[in-house]
Amino acid sequence: MSDNASGSVSKPKAISSLAKRPSEVTRQGTQKIKFVPTLPARRNKDVVKSEPTLDIIPAPSSDRGRGRGRGRGEGSGRGRGGPRPPAEMVASGPFALGPAMAGTSSSRRFAQAATPIATPSRTEASSLGAGLSQTAAPKIKQESKKEEQDEESYSDPDEGVEIIDMENVRQMDWMAPDSLRKEKEKRLKKEDPDASDRGARIMDAPDEEDDEADGRELETMFDGDFGITNHDADNVSQHLYLFQFPSPFPTFSKKGSDNVQEETPLTQASKKVTFAPDVKVETEVQPSSRGPSAPAETKEELDGLVGHLEVYRSGARKIRLGNGIVLDVSPASQPSFLEHAVHLDMQENKLAILGEIFRHYLVAPDVDALLAAMDALDSGPQTVLAGEENLIRMDVT
């Protein structure tokens, strides 16, 4: 119950309040560090020449002027390290994708590394942090653009001391570790205007904090995938989705032939329309023969329309295939690790990466449709025999 003797703390100590005083808190709501521990001056390594050491001292002092309150000037949020790399603005972080994408043939925008190869320049200072390329390794699965943070403004660095923002340690080098992401309280404050491809509602699940993706209402989050919100169509169009269908997957065959064929299929098979009315029926454009059939295997080469993915206003998604097959699509649990979709071509001994899997979906039969179909199946074929009305149906099940 004693009052705090020091004049700087104005709060009574009795209630150890966790609320932060405004002066202690940056705009992001994080704890501002008031006390900078004096780190011992970095000991120069043996290999270091003496001239570069002189460079360290002037460099931080030149930083001093712009050290404080750099705020958004940096844009890519690079942590302030000691000596800067010479004036080139190296694209790093999530915005590094820009220039490299112009070179790709298709409009894919995978998070391929675009970091230019920064040769570690030995002319840089000799401290432990020297020679780091000051560029981050590229990140994948950046669903939201990282919000521009305010640079933490620290007190002036002493000579020889390098101040590293632990948040941004990632940017220091290719091999730098990832820092854990901050707590949710930071996220609640940000408006997140760039979540335009997500639903408007952002609900935080209290138990999931690490992955931003998991912390939100699942349905709204995946809305952008299949065209509910149609902007940024370019980005969406090349995402790779993994669908897990129940087995066995419905068998499809080229129209006009029900069985799996061994020889080349007929070209002018009769085109029976066997689809439910809501399936789009297209007139044939090409003959149905499409390359050689798989030899000696039952695998038939398939290529064609099989159905529709319907997106409802409520956010539900259904897949409607032929023969009255209706399947529900729901988001599956998303793996946190990297997954590649890969084409293995044994003829040419090639392993081609098609891309990184963006999201997983689980497909399950729509229960109502399934039960109705099972009922229909159980009641059996309704063959009407003459005089059936006088007969009693025998239950053979």
Place this chain on the structure above:
Amino acid sequence: MNEEDEIITKIPIRLSNRLSLQIHQFPLLSRPLQAPPSAEASGKRITARIKPQSRVLEIHVPVDTRPEVYNTERGHELGKGQLDDDREQNQERKGKGREGEEPRLAEVRLRSEEIPQRGVQMLGIVHENELHLHPISAIHQFRPTLTYLDIISRKNRRRGGDDSDSDSDDGPPPDPDEPAPTAAPPKKEKKTAAGEAKEVQVSARRIDDKAGNLSQLSNARKEMLAIIRAEQEESWQNLEFCGMTTEEAGHSLDQFFSYNNEELHCSTDVTTFLTTAPKT
């Protein structure tokens, strides 16, 4: 479901199965699989190789060898171990050129393990407002292999003998079912561990387990041994690794999509999901 739930969009779905697609899973959380820029600058690329019969792949990713982040002496030690390990398994890379240079551990080897699929996995890409599906034939999980450490620890154990070197802790007792790569070290181990001889009696016969005493091993173990041996004896086939942004990958991606506009006829029903017995 609500009756008034209206459809907002309907996207046609296309199916094709031209390619042999696989999913590769990597223990990477937020980085893509790529060589570090310093390695790329010196010309090293990601390479891959496969043992087709055993369905094992390996992907070699070059490692950042800058002195700031790489311990060169240890790199030489481990590199030598890796070279020996390769020689032993007859998978030494031929003609690497420079003979005079000490081998360095300059790459991470990721070895794959095929995992069984649940259900039918399909890869879908939305292209020109159509969803293209393609079945996945296999899923592989990749993990780094550190088999060079085994060789190094074996050497240390041989040299170290009784005094326990930090590198040569015995670890778990030798697995009775594991085929001994070389007969010499196990013999020495058993001499020093005489007290345990009774417990691990099977391991004492390990030296001639290929010739006789097969009745000691159950059939399942025999099969496992056979599989392991077959895998070890199969040789690697090199693959050309084409990253995402290469021409070849673009070409494969083009082949992924379905181009035929005809509709395919479905010969099964929803009920097959319930009535057909699931495979394995």
